[in-house]
Amino acid sequence: MERLTRRSFLRSCLHLAGSAAAFPLLPMSTSCKEQSGPADSRPGRETEDSPERGTAARTAHPEFEPAFLALHQTGELSQRAEKLWGLMASCELCPRMCGTDRLASDTGFCGASAKLEIAAHHPHFGEEKGLVGTGGSGAVFFTNCGLRCVFCINWQISQGGAGSERSIEDLAGMMLTLQKIGCGNINVVTPTHYSAHIVRAVDLAAGMGLRLPIVYNTCGWERPEILRLLDGIVDIYLPDFKYADGGMAEKYSSGADTYPQLTKAALIEMHRQVGTARPSADGLIRRGLIVRHLVMPNNIAGTRAVMKWIGENLPADTYVNVMSQYTPVYKASEYPPISRRITRGEYDDAVRWAREAGLTNLDIQGYRFL
Ligand code: SF4
Numbered sequence: 001m002e003r004l005t006r007r008s009f010l011r012s013c014l015h016l017a018g019s020a021a022a023f024p025l026l027p028m029s030t031s032c033k034e035q036s037g038p039a040d041s042r043p044g045r046e047t048e049d050s051p052e053r054g055t056a057a058r059t060a061h062p063e064f065e066p067a068f069l070a071l072h073q074t075g076e077l078s079q080r081a082e083k084l085w086g087l088m089a090s091c092e093l094c095p096r097m098c099g100t101d102r103l104a105s106d107t108g109f110c111g112a113s114a115k116l117e118i119a120a121h122h123p124h125f126g127e128e129k130g131l132v133g134t135g136g137s138g139a140v141f142f143t144n145c146g147l148r149c150v151f152c153i154n155w156q157i158s159q160g161g162a163g164s165e166r167s168i169e170d171l172a173g174m175m176l177t178l179q180k181i182g183c184g185n186i187n188v189v190t191p192t193h194y195s196a197h198i199v200r201a202v203d204l205a206a207g208m209g210l211r212l213p214i215v216y217n218t219c220g221w222e223r224p225e226i227l228r229l230l231d232g233i234v235d236i237y238l239p240d241f242k243y244a245d246g247g248m249a250e251k252y253s254s255g256a257d258t259y260p261q262l263t264k265a266a267l268i269e270m271h272r273q274v275g276t277a278r279p280s281a282d283g284l285i286r287r288g289l290i291v292r293h294l295v296m297p298n299n300i301a302g303t304r305a306v307m308k309w310i311g312e313n314l315p316a317d318t319y320v321n322v323m324s325q326y327t328p329v330y331k332a333s334e335y336p337p338i339s340r341r342i343t344r345g346e347y348d349d350a351v352r353w354a355r356e357a358g359l360t361n362l363d364i365q366g367y368r369f370l
Contacts, residue, residue, distance in 0.1 A: 064286055066213050068233045072206035080229050081203055084196035087226075088114060094146035094192045095223055095262050110146040111161065112193045117143035119156075119163035121174045123183050128321060128363060130277065130285035131185060131215060131236070138178030138212065139187040140171070142194050147219045148254040149242075150331040151338055158190060159330075171201035172208070179212050184284050185236065187215040192222060199233060213286045221259050222266040227273070235287045236277065237270035239263070242294065244302025244309070252300070252338065264309060267291065276361075277319040290319045295350040295366070296326050298337045304353040311357030320359055322350050324366030344370045 071077040087093055088102035100108035107113045123136025131137040141154070143163030156162040175186050188198050202214060213235035220239035241263055243249040249259030270289050277288025291314075293306055310318055324347045328339045347370055354362050 061211075061280070061282070061284070061286070064211070064213070064280075066206075066211055067235045067287075068202050068206055068214065069211070071232050072203055077199065077203040077206065077233065080233065081196055081199040084199055084226070084229055088196060092223070093195055093226055095221055095256070095258055096146050097223075108146075108193070110148075110193045111144035111159070115165050116168065116171060116194055116197045117163040118166045118171065118174070119143050121178065123178065123181065124187065127187065128285070128290060128319075129365075130279045130283060130319075131187065131238075131290075133184040133282070133284045135182030135184055137185055137187045137215065138175070138183030139189055139217075140174055140178075141189045142191060144193055145190050145219070146193055147221055147256055147259075149219075150252050150254075150335060151326070151329060153327060153329050154190075155330040168197055168200045168204060171197065172205040172210075175201065175205045175210050175212075176208060179210060183212065185213045185215045185286070186210070187217050187238075189217045190219070191216055192218060192226075195226065195230065199230075202233065220263040220266060221253075221256060222262065224262075224265050224269045227266060227269045231273045235274060236285060237274055237289045238292065239267060239270060239289075240292045240294065241267065241306050241310070242301060244305035248300050248302065252335065264313070267310075267314065271314055271318075276315055276317055285319075288319065289314075290321065292321045292323060293350075294323045294326055295342050295347055296338060297340050297342050297346065299346070299349075300338055303350045307350075307354040307357040307359060311354075311359055316358050317361040318359065319361050319363065320354060321363040322347075322354055322366055324370050342370075 068077055071080065084093065090099045091097070091102050091108050092099070094110065096109045098109040100106045102108060102112065102114045105113050119141040121138070121140040124139040125132055125136045127137040141157055143157055143161065145158035148159055152158050178186060191198055202210065214233060215236040215238050216230065216234040217238040218240070220241050222239070242253070243259050246257040246260050250257035253259060267289070274288050277285045277290045279285050291310060293301065293303065295301060295303055310320060324342060326342050328341065332338050347366060351362065351364055
């Protein structure tokens with residue numbers, strides 16, 4: 001494995017600056033990703049410093065220890081990475097389980113081979129308040145996606161191939177760069193198909209001083225078996241819960257009719273691992289589950305059923321972000337039911353249904369956009 005050198009670190013910094021220029025209006029983060037958040041991602045701040053061992057952790061909270069550190073110290077983190085890596089031989093990292101031999105450089109349904117491709121990394125200020133703090137969330141946007149929604153706001157990255165090939169060492173350098181410039185976490189956006197690469201990079205970066213929580217920012221459609229391999233590595237799960245109806249998922253997310261059942265199982269597993277998201281004294285969330293639900297026009301998302309399920313299966317104070325910013329982009333105009341934004345009335349209904357489901361920790365910042 002290539003050593004993380006000053007040159008590769010500087011390359012990460014340049015990529016950071018270039019990323020911000022190339023994607024100045026990237027929405028929040030969202031995995032494949034749903035259209036979360038205002039387009040409020042400020043450009044990253046370039047730095048030319050090298051992440052010398054020990055100094056890279058200076059922005060991390062002094063009393064916080066990320067979950068992955070213990071596994072790094074015992075060698076378990078490396079073993080987990082190798083298990084995930086092996087699953088790419090007949091790939092089963094995501095629910096498509098398409099069986100592609102990515103280790104032989106074949107490309108799966110998601111568009112990924114064994115080569116790591118990254119579109120951007122930079123501090124992100126459009127995420128949930130508890131993830132942003134003063135330094136931003138350290139977002140890394142991965143190219144390709146297994147869900148492939150027709151309304152994806154990041155479609156150039158998830159389905160258009162935007163991004164470039166990077167090494168594990170590059171990714172570790174990006175994480176250290178984001179920590180060094182003051183981000184509160186490492187936010188891996190659409191991580192599923194590169195989970196093996198990410199765990200390898202976290203292991204490498206941990207040895208060089210990475211001390212920030214990992215935010216696993218996913219479309220929600222995850223295999224619980226894979227999530228169990230991330231137990232003790234991820235501190236914050238940030239899944240979408242996009243659809244209550246498998247027929248809708250099939251229609252708008254490339255045949256993913258198992259979306260509701262698998263996402264429900266995934267949310268249960270995520271909550272088992274990290275519990276409910278609660279802010280620390282400084283306002284930053286460093287551990288827990290945050291669920292995002294994008295309200296869609298004509299109730300395509302099945303919001304009432306989604307909220308009812310969360311209310312019945314997760315604690316009442318589960319952090320649920322009720323998002324209003326659906327925008328008919330990419331291929332959405334080809335589908336009349338989703339070819340418009342939502343109305344204020346539709347958002348009001350969504351919030352009312354969430355409250356009727358007994359949910360008490362709602363993020364309804366979405367009102368600002370209606
Ligand atoms: S991650 Fe990609 S290659 Fe692997 S199963 Fe999913 S779609 Fe197939």
